[in-house]
Amino acid sequence: MTESRDTGAAVSADGFGLKGPRGRVFSGVSFSADAGALLAVAGPSGSGRTCLLLALTGRMKATEGHAKIAGHPLPKRLAAVRRISALGPVPGVNDLDPALTVTEQLRERVLLQRRFGSSLRSLLRPRRERAAASRARLEAALDAAGLDLDTLPRGGRTSVRDLGRLEELRLSVALAMLGRPRLLAVDDLDLKLSESERAEAWAMARSLADSGTTVLAVCSEPPGEDVGAVVVRTDTEPADAAGTAGSGGADGSAPAGDDTTEDDEKGEAADALAEASRA
Numbered sequence: 001m002t003e004s005r006d007t008g009a010a011v012s013a014d015g016f017g018l019k020g021p022r023g024r025v026f027s028g029v030s031f032s033a034d035a036g037a038l039l040a041v042a043g044p045s046g047s048g049r050t051c052l053l054l055a056l057t058g059r060m061k062a063t064e065g066h067a068k069i070a071g072h073p074l075p076k077r078l079a080a081v082r083r084i085s086a087l088g089p090v091p092g093v094n095d096l097d098p099a100l101t102v103t104e105q106l107r108e109r110v111l112l113q114r115r116f117g118s119s120l121r122s123l124l125r126p127r128r129e130r131a132a133a134s135r136a137r138l139e140a141a142l143d144a145a146g147l148d149l150d151t152l153p154r155g156g157r158t159s160v161r162d163l164g165r166l167e168e169l170r171l172s173v174a175l176a177m178l179g180r181p182r183l184l185a186v187d188d189l190d191l192k193l194s195e196s197e198r199a200e201a202w203a204m205a206r207s208l209a210d211s212g213t214t215v216l217a218v219c220s221e222p223p224g225e226d227v228g229a230v231v232v233r234t235d236t237e238p239a240d241a242a243g244t245a246g247s248g249g250a251d252g253s254a255p256a257g258d259d260t261t262e263d264d265e266k267g268e269a270a271d272a273l274a275e276a277s278r279a
Helices: 049-056 078-085 102-116 125-146 165-179 195-210 262-274
Strands: 011-020 023-033 038-042 064-069 072-074 085-087 181-186 214-219 229-231 244-246
Touching: 011 049, 023 049, 023 064, 023 229, 038 049, 049 064, 049 181, 049 214, 049 262, 072 078, 078 085, 078 214, 102 165, 102 244, 125 165, 125 195, 165 181, 165 195, 195 214
Parallel strands: 038 214, 038 229, 085 181, 181 214, 229 244
Antiparallel strands: 011 023, 011 064, 023 244, 064 072
């Protein structure tokens, strides 16, 4: 694997798994991807996709195997991985505020980023310089997510609750990119999208990866080969085809004895997130 300290994060896993009070969530996940790769975590609802995404970004603590993110071993270095990664949309974890407008949601994140995500040196710069830097960072994040405020019904004054699913996705990604992460994680990338919208969503993810950010995207079905994604499955054994990895039964069924449901997975996420935050 190769990586640049200034861009994406190389990601690998070996026998990575999580078992909690409600049983096994995912297990036996093994793969390797270079910095700037696009990874598609595919599998049915309840197969541990979201929990795997959170574990690989340091938000959950795995109980089996190990992984490495930009050289940081998991589950040992949870905090270090959290510092270089960011979450796009993850339902129940970082939902958008429907009471805000798009501009208000962006302004809130810019202020938080300026206050808690900047170095001491940048905080000591003149106010005008800080404002200019924040504007530049915001424009870069919007461009990376492909979100043009002028195309929204009321521009930046459009309420978040009035956004379409693809626009919500782009807004969440823009918010995450404000932190200039080396690893971006997106849950349910293809959820409730038409065929053409799914193509746009994957094109956005591919563009982000091409720009250097490693992208980890959960999906119900992996994209076409033309997208060039490394497919990581949570419901099957590693396939013979290159670029595919996963866990479970060799016949493509769920692992024996694994009766995890989507509600169970969300419960495991809540439990493990609380534990990881103390690590």
